Amino acid sequence: MLAAIGAAAFVAIVWALPVKEWTIALAERLRGAGAMGVVMFIAVYVAAEVALVPGSLLTMAAGFAFGPIYGLLIASPASVLAATTAFLLSRTALRGWIQRKIAGSDTTAATASQGSSKPSPPLDHERP
DSSP states (O other): OHHHHHHHHHHHHHHHTTHHHHHHHHHHHHHHTTHHHHHHHHHHHHHHHHTTOOHHHHHHHHHHHHOHHHHHHHHHHHHHHHHHHHHHHHHTTTHHHHHHHHHTOHHHHHHHHHOOSSOOOOOGGGOO
């Protein structure tokens, strides 16, 4: 029910506001900014993906803003940079917060209790 309300609200906002014109204006501004537009897009891509915005939306936005070839050439390194940033944040600055979040999770406790204390057998290619 909540998803239907959210979808209806999204459609109403897109219908009521000039989203199409805003999107076209943003794409033209990024294209017109040259190298600085690419840098701004990559910075937004990294920040948005770390904030859990789906990467597919950002990649499509790159294709729309810069064209399919240049969009791909911009989005691919940006996605790697975003994944690297998320990994480094999780291993350093956000490590304590993540550990506290996981420690209080019922799912984590249930998964840990189902684990086996016996090590897994080696794969065939690992045998001497």
